[in-house]
Amino acid sequence: MARSTQDSRASGADLSLTSVTKRFGGFTAVDDLDLLVERGQFFALLGPSGCGKTTTLRMVAGLEEPTAGRIDLGGKDITRLRPYKRPVNTVFQNYALFPHLNTFDNVAFGLRRRGVRDVKNQVQEMLDLVELSTYGERRPTQLSGGQQQRVALARALINRPQVLLLDEPLGALDLKLRRQMQIELKRIQTEVGITFVHVTHDQEEAMTMADTIAVMNHGVIEQIGGPMELYDNPATTFVSNFLGQSNLVAGQVLGRTGDELVVEVEGSKLGVPVDRARQTSGRVWVGVRPEKVFLVSGGTSTDEGANVLGEARVIDVSFIGVSTQYLVRMPWGQELTVFEQNTGARERFGVGDSVDLHWTPAHTFALDASQDARAGDERYEGGLATAGVGT
Amino acid sequence: MSVADVGETLEGRTGKPPRKRARRSGWSTGYLLLLPGLLWLLVFFVAPTIQLAATSLYDSAGSLEAGYAMTWSFGNYLDALSTYREQFVRSLIYATTATGLALLLGYPLAYAIAFKAGRFKNLMLMLVIAPFFTSFLVRTLAWKSILADNGAVVETLKSVGILAPDGRLLATSVAVITGLTYNFLPFMVLPLYASLEKIDPRLLEAGKDLYANGFTAFRKITVPLSMPGVVAGTLLTFIPAAGDYINSELLGTPRQYMIGNVIDNTFLVQLNYPIAAACSVVLMVVVVVMVLLYVRRAGTEDLV
Numbered sequence: 001m002a003r004s005t006q007d008s009r010a011s012g013a014d015l016s017l018t019s020v021t022k023r024f025g026g027f028t029a030v031d032d033l034d035l036l037v038e039r040g041q042f043f044a045l046l047g048p049s050g051c052g053k054t055t056t057l058r059m060v061a062g063l064e065e066p067t068a069g070r071i072d073l074g075g076k077d078i079t080r081l082r083p084y085k086r087p088v089n090t091v092f093q094n095y096a097l098f099p100h101l102n103t104f105d106n107v108a109f110g111l112r113r114r115g116v117r118d119v120k121n122q123v124q125e126m127l128d129l130v131e132l133s134t135y136g137e138r139r140p141t142q143l144s145g146g147q148q149q150r151v152a153l154a155r156a157l158i159n160r161p162q163v164l165l166l167d168e169p170l171g172a173l174d175l176k177l178r179r180q181m182q183i184e185l186k187r188i189q190t191e192v193g194i195t196f197v198h199v200t201h202d203q204e205e206a207m208t209m210a211d212t213i214a215v216m217n218h219g220v221i222e223q224i225g226g227p228m229e230l231y232d233n234p235a236t237t238f239v240s241n242f243l244g245q246s247n248l249v250a251g252q253v254l255g256r257t258g259d260e261l262v263v264e265v266e267g268s269k270l271g272v273p274v275d276r277a278r279q280t281s282g283r284v285w286v287g288v289r290p291e292k293v294f295l296v297s298g299g300t301s302t303d304e305g306a307n308v309l310g311e312a313r314v315i316d317v318s319f320i321g322v323s324t325q326y327l328v329r330m331p332w333g334q335e336l337t338v339f340e341q342n343t344g345a346r347e348r349f350g351v352g353d354s355v356d357l358h359w360t361p362a363h364t365f366a367l368d369a370s371q372d373a374r375a376g377d378e379r380y381e382g383g384l385a386t387a388g389v390g391t
Numbered sequence: 392m393s394v395a396d397v398g399e400t401l402e403g404r405t406g407k408p409p410r411k412r413a414r415r416s417g418w419s420t421g422y423l424l425l426l427p428g429l430l431w432l433l434v435f436f437v438a439p440t441i442q443l444a445a446t447s448l449y450d451s452a453g454s455l456e457a458g459y460a461m462t463w464s465f466g467n468y469l470d471a472l473s474t475y476r477e478q479f480v481r482s483l484i485y486a487t488t489a490t491g492l493a494l495l496l497g498y499p500l501a502y503a504i505a506f507k508a509g510r511f512k513n514l515m516l517m518l519v520i521a522p523f524f525t526s527f528l529v530r531t532l533a534w535k536s537i538l539a540d541n542g543a544v545v546e547t548l549k550s551v552g553i554l555a556p557d558g559r560l561l562a563t564s565v566a567v568i569t570g571l572t573y574n575f576l577p578f579m580v581l582p583l584y585a586s587l588e589k590i591d592p593r594l595l596e597a598g599k600d601l602y603a604n605g606f607t608a609f610r611k612i613t614v615p616l617s618m619p620g621v622v623a624g625t626l627l628t629f630i631p632a633a634g635d636y637i638n639s640e641l642l643g644t645p646r647q648y649m650i651g652n653v654i655d656n657t658f659l660v661q662l663n664y665p666i667a668a669a670c671s672v673v674l675m676v677v678v679v680v681m682v683l684l685y686v687r688r689a690g691t692e693d694l695v
Binding site: 082 | 602
């Protein structure tokens with residue numbers, strides 16, 4: 001049993017994965033992964049389905065054994081430790097509540113296995129924390145999805161694990177409830193101070209809750225950082241497309257003026273801050289987020305020092321309340337996206353209008369041109385959209 | 392997910408019209424579908440049961456040729472119970488023992504098929520059902536030669552000293568209980584398999600995650616969740632075993648006779664219909680009462 005670890009309970013411990021690899025037959029689910037989660041962090045593993053994030057989580061839980069590498073928790077090697085001996089608990093994807101036990105007994109399960117006394121008070125306290133105080137007698141089937149989710153959370157949290165693992169815990173909830181639970185989870189995490197490792201494919205969920213996000217794809221980590229850092233300064237085309245949307249256009253680095261790179265894109269010269277460029281010479285992807293771009297009537301952009309791409313034509317307009325989303329076609333055939341806030345101060349455009357795109361160089365980033373510009377873009381990965389990005 | 396999607400989803404939820412179901416046609420269809428089954432039960436179950444209960448109250452002095460008079464002779468029950476008490480008790484003991492043995496043998500087997508058989512799962516299930524392809528009688532007769540006095544089983548048991556040099560298996564309680572266990576084992580295994588197979592393996596993972604080792608997880612998760620199968624399997628074994636008379640007839644002697652043999656004999660040899668009917672009714676009532684008590688104790692209402 002986990003008694004030996006009881007002294008180090010309460011406020012979590014550093015979790016580190018070193019060169020962890022997991023193969024299933026010929027398929028490599030997790031490939032030479034290094035990861036450090038500091039104690040007390042709300043850490044998100046974000047990636048599309050099949051990227052290896054759940055496998056990584058299961059290896060930390062002890063439900064899968066790594067093919068290679070080691071996992072340390074609080075400085076102790078737990079790589080081959082049995083799951084029931086790890087000071088780690090999991091909130092499972094479909095909750096996996098015990099159907100034959102009521103809420104109280106579900107939550108008490110871990111305490112009873114460890115032979116803890118004072119089960120009653122602790123369970124009641126935990127049910128209070130997740131606001132289910134009066135639901136102790138109910139069976140899981142008599143609870144709503146959101147309530148089941150909170151029971152699953154309480155059942156794991158009550159053991160005061162050093163790391164709490166959450167495997168897509170909100171995936172089965174509807175949108176409104178999911179929002180509510182995101183805030184709730186964040187509140188609880190702050191309250192108990194336990195390290196949370198949260199696996200999700202929902203970038204918004206990761207950004208809302210996590211202090212640090214690791215974006216995973218094909219078994220490797222593409223980038224680790226805070227939500228703002230990842231969004232503003234993506235390191236790969238995958239991150240730039242998976243976290244929000246990006247416009248990526250092919251360019252050629254001409255040179256450097258001060259701390260800005262000058263990149264030629266289809267005859268226009270664009271500025272990219274050097275510290276936002278992952279590659280500083282040769283061919284690059286020049287990227288900008290759609291909401292950073294402004295539209296003006298064709299030929300009227302006069303902003304000094306702005307990045308301008310001209311002679312575009314509006315091919316689609318979607319008004320969605322807070323903003324208007326434009327799809328514009330560039331002279332070289334590529335389609336780019338622009339989100340204009342509906343502040344009332346901006347000019348409206350219709351389909352067929354000729355427009356120029358302009359934005360501040362500070363919002364521009366440059367990525368390695370050898371990467372696939374469509375990686376991580378659900379519009380393409382879903383196979384829905386027609387080709388629009390030149391290579 | 393973008394702001395647009397949020398707007399759409401919220402709108403979609405509030406604007407949902409309440410659904411109405413077309414009730415009228417469904418109502419009569421349900422009853423029409425029930426009709427054949429109900430008729431069948433009425434003619435072949437309810438009517439014979441009433442007839443049986445009536446027969447048990449006929450004057451036992453009557454005969455098939457002279458006819459029976461309805462004299463409400465509740466004394467038939469006292470006669471039946473006092474004369475055949477031994478066989479009644481033996482039936483319950485044999486059936487309970489056989490059910491217990493079938494559970495002991497069947498649970499590991501069902502567990503192995505459900506969780507460990509992999510691609511052999513269907514083959515193993517086939518093998519469990521395979522005995523049904525031959526007749527019940529033939530299978531029981533086969534046990535007669537398996538347990539025969541000069542057979543390999545008896546010889547082996549004698550040589551290792553489990554059986555005395557003049558000991559035998561055939562014509563003993565052991566033989567009858569062995570036969571009962573064997574014959575009803577599939578009825579135990581199949582419901583057990585069905586309920587074990589339904590258990591979500593993620594629940595066992597959750598158990599391990601919550602500090603339960605393999606054995607504790609089995610005890611606290613697998614066993615309670617397989618209770619519907621245990622209850623169904625034990626009932627399907629116990630009920631027919633309690634009324635069986637083939638095993639005691641073929642593998643036993645009159646000293647191993649069960650109540651089924653008594654009923655068979657009183658009906659068909661002695662032609663004492665009232666006493667035979669009284670025995671049948673007693674057996675039925677005892678089984679029903681035991682089953683009700685058992686199901687209530689097992690407390691599976693909210694699991695099945």
